[in-house]
Amino acid sequence: KFTLFERTDILCGALGLIYGVDYGEGYYSSANAMTCFETLKCYPHIRTFRELAERCHYVMTHPGKFDLLPNTAKNADHLYAQLRRLADYEQLLVTNDGRYPNEVINDSINLSDVFQRPQMLYLHLSTSLGMGSAPALARLFTYLLLTAAGTTERRCRVYLVVDEFQRMVADNLEYIMQMARSMDVGLVLANQSMADLHARRSDMISIMETNCRFRQWFDVPAEEDRRRLASVAGETVELMTNRSTSYGTRDSTESIGTTEVILPRLNINEIVQIGDDPDLSIVRLTRGAG
Numbered sequence: 001k002f003t004l005f006e007r008t009d010i011l012c013g014a015l016g017l018i019y020g021v022d023y024g025e026g027y028y029s030s031a032n033a034m035t036c037f038e039t040l041k042c043y044p045h046i047r048t049f050r051e052l053a054e055r056c057h058y059v060m061t062h063p064g065k066f067d068l069l070p071n072t073a074k075n076a077d078h079l080y081a082q083l084r085r086l087a088d089y090e091q092l093l094v095t096n097d098g099r100y101p102n103e104v105i106n107d108s109i110n111l112s113d114v115f116q117r118p119q120m121l122y123l124h125l126s127t128s129l130g131m132g133s134a135p136a137l138a139r140l141f142t143y144l145l146l147t148a149a150g151t152t153e154r155r156c157r158v159y160l161v162v163d164e165f166q167r168m169v170a171d172n173l174e175y176i177m178q179m180a181r182s183m184d185v186g187l188v189l190a191n192q193s194m195a196d197l198h199a200r201r202s203d204m205i206s207i208m209e210t211n212c213r214f215r216q217w218f219d220v221p222a223e224e225d226r227r228r229l230a231s232v233a234g235e236t237v238e239l240m241t242n243r244s245t246s247y248g249t250r251d252s253t254e255s256i257g258t259t260e261v262i263l264p265r266l267n268i269n270e271i272v273q274i275g276d277d278p279d280l281s282i283v284r285l286t287r288g289a290g
Contacts, residue, residue: 001151004037004040004041005037007040008033008036008037008040009033010143010144010147011036012029012032012033012036012079013139013143013172013175014136014139014140014142014143014144015079015082015083015086015136015139015140016082016135016136016139016172017029017032017033017036017078017079017082018032018033018172027075028075028078030072031071031072031073031075031076031079032076032078032079034068034072034076035056035059035060035068035072035073035076035079036056036076036079038059038066038067038068039052039055039056039059040052042055042059042066043055047095047097048087048092048093048095049083049086049087049089049092049093050087050093052083052087053080053083053084053086053087054087056076056079056080056083057080059073060073060074060076060077060080061073082136085132085133085136086133086136086137086140088133089133089137094108109121111141111144111145111148112148112151112152114145114148114156114158115148115149115152115153115154115155115156115158116152116153116154116155116156117155117156118156123137123138123141125137125138134167134168135167135168135169138162138168139168139169139172142160142162142168142176143176145158145160145185146176146179146180146183146185149183149184149185150183154184157184157186158185158186159185159186159187159188160180160185160186160187160188161188161190162187162188162189162190163190163191164190164191164192165189165190165191166191166196166197166204169204173204173207173208174207174211177207177211177212178211181211189208189212193221193222193225194208194222194224194225194228195222195224195225205228209232212286213285213286214283214284214285215283215284215286216281216282216283216284217229217275217281217282217283218275218281219275220271220272220274220275220282221275226268226271226272227268229266229271229282230264230266230267230268230271232284233264233265233266233284234264234265235262235263235264235265236262236263236264236265237260237261237262237263238260238261238262238263239258239259239260239261240258240259240260240261241256241257241258242256242257242258242259243255243256244257266282
């Protein structure tokens with residue numbers, strides 16, 4: 001259903017091969033995309049990641065036979081490395097060519113089906129055992145889910161829940177959020193600490209604060225996170241009571257006054273106490289709703 005350029009963009013985005021548009025980042029991103037595009041163009045009947053990896057390797061090692069510059073093919077090593085990772089997963093190689101039982105074919109996940117029939121899909125991707133493969137598989141699933149959302153008749157509302165999402169996304173977090181919003185797919189993203197969102201090139205904290213309408217903190221263990229939360233909570237006006245007593249020769253006079261002072265809406269001690277209570281959390285709703 002997709003053009004070669006669309007298929008190339010989906011694969012390169014899902015595999016984390018789009019690094020940016022600046023001079024160096026854009027050069028290597030283009031090398032990955034051009035090599036992937038040339039492989040798909042010359043071998044249109046590829047059906048599995050193993051076939052794609054093998055054909056991609058042939059194109060990279062024989063650039064003169066294809067519409068590809070030698071330096072371009074040479075700098076697409078990351079593309080081949082990611083395809084080789086996916087090629088090792090037998091679950092991603094299933095096709096209805098008679099090599100697999102019918103029950104395997106019938107139980108294959110169809111991401112278009114989740115928009116038409118209520119169901120739950122659970123993916124267990126261990127980042128401790130597959131630190132390189134798990135993020136690639138998670139991105140692949142996410143991109144294909146959002147792609148299916150734009151090409152399928154919608155009967156069910158779909159929510160995507162990602163735990164420890166910072167391990168899956170970095171530079172493409174904002175794009176995924178924008179794409180999910182445009183496709184009306186709800187995103188629920190969970191992680192341990194805001195400090196985990198410090199990436200090498202992307203400010204994921206700023207992206208989260210800009211794009212997430214509802215945020216909830218069950219505990220705020222990091223000191224930097226506490227200061228940030230106290231800051232974003234804003235300030236409030238409180239009345240401070242002043243008491244003074246003056247003593248004369250025979251009696252004393254007590255005076256009481258009030259003064260308006262500006263204080264943080266949440267201070268560090270309150271944030272710590274809320275985190276210690278299992279029944280309390282801090283919720284922030286943006287865009288003036290609720």
